[in-house]
Amino acid sequence: MTFESNLENKVPVGTHRKSKGRPDYPEEYVVRTKPHVDSKVRSSSSSEVGITGIMTQSYEKALLRKIDWRLLPAVGILYLLSFLDRSNVGNARIEGLAEDIDMTGNQYLTGLTLYFVGYVLFEVPCNIILRRTTPRLWLPTLTILWGIVATLMGLVENIAGFFVARFFLGVTESGLFPGVVYYFSMWYKRRERQFRISLFFGAAALAGSFGGILAYGIGHMAGVVWENGWRWIFILEGIATVIIAVAAYWFIYNYPDTAEFLTDEERKFIHNRLTADSDATHDERFTWGNVIKALRDPKCWLYGMSFHTTSLPLYTFSLFLPTIIKDLGFKAAIAQLLTVPPYAFAFLTTLGVATVSERIEKRAIPLIASALFAIIGYIILLSNPDPAGRPGISYLGTFFAAGGIYPATALALSWPAINVSGQTKRAVANAMQISIGNLGAVLGTQLYRANDGPRYIVGHSFALGYLVGNIVVSSILYSLLKSENQRRDQIAPEVKEVGELVDWQGDDDPRWRFKF
Secondary structure, three states: OOOOOOHHHOOOOOOOOOEOOEOOOOHHHOOOOOOOOOHHHHOOOHHHHOOOOOOOHHHHHHHHHHHHHHHHHHHHHHHHHHHHHHHHHHHHHOOOHHHHOOOOHHHHHHHHHHHHHHHHHHHHHHHHHHHHOOHHHHHHHHHHHHHHHHHHHHHOOOHHHHHHHHHHHHHHHOOHHHHHHHHHHOOOOHHHHHHHHHHHHHHHHHHHHHHHHHHHHHHHHOOOOOOOOHHHHHHHHHHHHHHHHHHHHHHOOOOOOOOOOOOHHHHHHHHHHHHOOOOOOOOOOOOHHHHHHHHHOHHHHHHHHHHHHHHHHHHHHHHHHHHHHHOOOOOHHHHHHHOHHHHHHHHHHHHHHHHHHHHHOOOHHHHHHHHHHHHHHHHHHHHOOOOOOOHHHHHHHHHHHHHHHHHHHHHHHHHHHHHOOOHHHHHHHHHHHHHHHHHHHHHHOOOOOHHHOOOOHHHHHHHHHHHHHHHHHHHHHHHHHHHHHHHHHOOOOOOOOHHHOOOOOHHHOOOOOOOO
16 A cells, blocks of 8 residues: 555544545544654654654665564574475475385375365464464464474374374464464565565475475485485474474564564654554454454455465475476486475575565566466476476476466465455454465375376366466456555545554555555
């Protein structure tokens, strides 16, 4: 939302005015704030922040960098560990997992599915718990729990143990991503969130790169205690997760009002800039009514479908890439290393597209362009009739697929964090999006069957079709949000100082404008 209304748009409570091309609007939509002062001057005045002179833009940029360095590496590391611990099963598979526990190809796929069943069921409850506790308590605790589960996965001896471990890994990881997206919304202005979410999500691509390198090295531990090295992949990476999670109690912060690394002047400045932008400074009490608001909002379901249509290609790519490359004719160790370059490319495209999206202040157009880029990758993969005979062509396709899937997913995930107003509603909407989205992953885990390789026509075709579906959903959201903004332009002016409104109605308020 751009806050461009001025003093002319703010009239005394209980009066009505008619602006050019705009009809009268009811009293309840009149902005109840103190007389407008230019936002840069107001939020930076020495009387409010306690420093001499007018706060310059350089101060704000320096403060943002300070916040970024405290928040992004911390939560980025946790998400890297999360994605590593969920996707390393693909690396373990080609190191002997299936053979050692007598697991068929279909049973392996069932284990992957059970992860996402646990994930989907517990995302909304986890974000409700976050709303009622604190990030410093909840996020590290979740990380410790899934680190323990990930470690124990290295000790499974049969199919039942594998199934149970995968299900509870999904349960314990389910609260991290939607929780962090909500967490960002309490620190950053709306226009700043999308880029930070993309940076955070970029850790998933880094996890893929690190996972391949680590699996290559750990695979050489075959013969240490166990004949094959797959157990050490789970055990060592799981133990690392637990150790880092314990430290996270000291490097994860709560919200600006209590963060120890901020001065009192910086807290006031952050409070003022958030007040002039969103509801982050509201003292909102948790109510089940606000939970229901999210469930009843069609836009929240569309945000979920936007992720749903990228989730299937995202997770099938991350879970099956080692197998896809191995089936091109490479040995297991070489296949582990060859997974690294596509993920590194995905990390770069994610950051690049996020930067462009932030500068042009558009989401749908870069998202659609990214989906089209990934579609080219799957067309390359499907059009190669002899992947084992011409592995270079299929390997090139994995670069296009990765380079489009990851930035498209990052942009899709940023939409509710930017557009949903009402703290509880936003927390639930973020969790809803991940739950709806990961239903696509549940389907995707059943598509790459062993006897379909090396071409995997069914799996690649579904991924391509889902990306086409993403373009459709993104186009619908673009049209819906744009038309809703136009409708609201005829009702009330865009609001300034959201945080000071005593009659704020969240994103249902006609003074709220959506980003598209």
